[in-house]
Amino acid sequence: MQYSEKVMEHFLNPRNVGEIENPDGIGHVGNPVCGDILELYIKVKDNIIIDAKFKTFGCGAAIATSSMVTELVKGKGIEEALKISNKAVAEALGGLPPIKMHCSVLAEDALKSAIDDYLKKQGKNR
Amino acid sequence: MRKVYLDHNATTPTHPEVVKAMLPYYEEVFGNASSIHQFGQQARKAIDKAREKVADFIGAKPEEIVFTSGGTEADNFAIKGVAYANEKKGNHIITSSIEHHAVLNPCKYLEKQGFQVTYIPVDRYGLFNPDEVKKAVTKETILITIMHANNEVGTIEPIAEIGKIVKEKGICLHTDAVQTVEKIPVNVDKLNVDLLSLSGHKIYGPKGIGALYIRKGTRIQPLIQGGHHEKNRRAGTENVPAIVGLGKAIEIAKETMEGESIRLTNLRNKLCSGIGEKIDHVHLNGHPGKRLPNTLNMSFEFIEGESIILSLDMKGIAVSSGSACTSGSLEPSHVLKAMGVDPAIAQGSIRFSLGKDNTEEDINYVLEVLPEIIARLRAMSPLYRK
Ligand code: FES
Numbered sequence: 001m002q003y004s005e006k007v008m009e010h011f012l013n014p015r016n017v018g019e020i021e022n023p024d025g026i027g028h029v030g031n032p033v034c035g036d037i038l039e040l041y042i043k044v045k046d047n048i049i050i051d052a053k054f055k056t057f058g059c060g061a062a063i064a065t066s067s068m069v070t071e072l073v074k075g076k077g078i079e080e081a082l083k084i085s086n087k088a089v090a091e092a093l094g095g096l097p098p099i100k101m102h103c104s105v106l107a108e109d110a111l112k113s114a115i116d117d118y119l120k121k122q123g124k125n126r
Numbered sequence: 127m128r129k130v131y132l133d134h135n136a137t138t139p140t141h142p143e144v145v146k147a148m149l150p151y152y153e154e155v156f157g158n159a160s161s162i163h164q165f166g167q168q169a170r171k172a173i174d175k176a177r178e179k180v181a182d183f184i185g186a187k188p189e190e191i192v193f194t195s196g197g198t199e200a201d202n203f204a205i206k207g208v209a210y211a212n213e214k215k216g217n218h219i220i221t222s223s224i225e226h227h228a229v230l231n232p233c234k235y236l237e238k239q240g241f242q243v244t245y246i247p248v249d250r251y252g253l254f255n256p257d258e259v260k261k262a263v264t265k266e267t268i269l270i271t272i273m274h275a276n277n278e279v280g281t282i283e284p285i286a287e288i289g290k291i292v293k294e295k296g297i298c299l300h301t302d303a304v305q306t307v308e309k310i311p312v313n314v315d316k317l318n319v320d321l322l323s324l325s326g327h328k329i330y331g332p333k334g335i336g337a338l339y340i341r342k343g344t345r346i347q348p349l350i351q352g353g354h355h356e357k358n359r360r361a362g363t364e365n366v367p368a369i370v371g372l373g374k375a376i377e378i379a380k381e382t383m384e385g386e387s388i389r390l391t392n393l394r395n396k397l398c399s400g401i402g403e404k405i406d407h408v409h410l411n412g413h414p415g416k417r418l419p420n421t422l423n424m425s426f427e428f429i430e431g432e433s434i435i436l437s438l439d440m441k442g443i444a445v446s447s448g449s450a451c452t453s454g455s456l457e458p459s460h461v462l463k464a465m466g467v468d469p470a471i472a473q474g475s476i477r478f479s480l481g482k483d484n485t486e487e488d489i490n491y492v493l494e495v496l497p498e499i500i501a502r503l504r505a506m507s508p509l510y511r512k
Contacts, residue, residue, distance in 0.1 A: 003436075008436070011433070011436060012437075012440065014506065017505065017506050028508075033450075033456050034449075034450035034451050034456045034458075034473075035450060035458070035469055035470070035473060036430060036451065036473070037508055037509065038508070039508040055506060055507060055508035056506055056507070056508065057428065057429065057430055057473075057507045057508055057509050058430050058433070058451065059430055059432040059433055059449070059451035059452070060432055060433050060436045062430075062451075063433060063506065099454065099456065102456075103451075
């Protein structure tokens with residue numbers, strides 16, 4: 001697999017692995033393409049995502065995009081975080097092989113689902 | 127860093143003796159084997175010698191061997207060639223659900239052309255039941271094509287038993303022996319086969335060369351048309367260096383196979399039991415006994431194969447996986463699926479396929495680094511709860 005150096009770096013040293021105790025939002029998504037799973041936890045304070053962690057059952061790209069999306073989202077407001085697209089995650093990693101683009105979709109979906117979960121708990125809707 | 131290549135079922139390094147044998151056929155003996163002058167005749171002689179070696183190894187006659195560009199072409203030739211040559215007799219083909227794509231895809235292609243194909247199931251060890259083949263035979267059946275041993279899990283199939291069933295019925299039996307030649311004894315009469323495919327680069331020979339054994343009297347149509355090469359069965363100027371290389375590889379295999387099979391079985395078993403001792407939640411895929419000496423396919427629960435491959439690669443260890451994420455089609459291994467392996471467990475499957483240069487130190491090294499890799503990936507997995 002032709003992964004960029006950045007992908008390999010995040011795969012080998014993923015940031016923010018783990019779970020958050022008492023998270024404000026949890027995203028749990030499965031990859032319909034290959035069957036892999038991503039869990040994403042967020043902690044929100046004053047509408048700002050102050051912490052994010054993940055657990056991933058998936059390929060190198062899935063782990064690297066999980067790591068990158070948690071990095072990108074930290075410190076961002078909810079509105080802003082919702083704008084993070086899978087393309088942005090892939091670009092931040094120096095690109096992904098075409099066949100692995102769907103793994104970045106998994107990361108985007110997990111983030112959205114975590115935010116939705118948070119909003120629901122707040123009694124709000126996206 | 128130590129480099130440990132454990133992907134010999136994908137391809138093997140060319141044996142130095144093979145390279146040495148091939149070299150004169152590029153610059154010195156470069157003639158076209160179809161030419162009647164001495165340049166050509168020298169090349170012809172070399173081809174004849176290689177053909178004899180290949181034939182001898184599988185218990186065939188030299189004229190029953192046709193050189194091809196590899197295992198894939200041999201499979202395509204056997205399947206399409208027999209199907210089209212026997213179209214008037216019938217249109218039914220039987221194969222198994224765990225074949226290599228070089229067999230499955232020609233079968234699927236023929237299905238589109240109006241042939242009927244039955245895919246025989248396998249049990250959880252990857253073994254098919256000869257009775258199922260017997261049951262699947264109809265009046266229309268013209269060809270049965272089932273692999274001798276599976277490339278992913280190493281299960282060795284009871285080919286000889288179908289041979290007996292179909293013999294009286296005049297059905298052609300083809301086997302893809304790409305994984306067995308050089309690893310276990312292969313004899314066309316003992317297997318009762320009419321056609322058999324083999325490949326050079328899986329047996330320490332060069333890439334781009336293979337052969338199809340065609341039993342005398344078998345009705346088959348050529349796939350590639352052109353000149354009169356290979357007795358009109360496969361046109362195209364012979365790839366003399368590669369043919370010589372294949373012959374040499376076979377010659378070496380004849381000497382080393384017996385000892386290597388014992389040595390590799392021991393190493394592989396050491397790897398298997400070491401993994402079992404050091405790592406929990408692992409499964410063996412494939413038949414525990416009826417298996418290629420060099421092949422070990424194991425699933426590591428809760429994690430995915432590509433991430434294991436990448437991590438091992440960083441440590442200099444080369445393996446492969448049946449994970450959906452590693453396949454170009456993002457489909458999990460059709461072999462593991464046919465064996466009824468849970469898709470999540472198939473995702474964590476790793477194939478270790480050993481070869482001639484592997485040593486005990488190599489296995490120790492794998493056993494040293496693998497547990498950490500598995501633990502690291504499991505710590506990241508949402509499926510793993512300690
Ligand atoms: S998660 Fe399966 S291909 Fe990336």
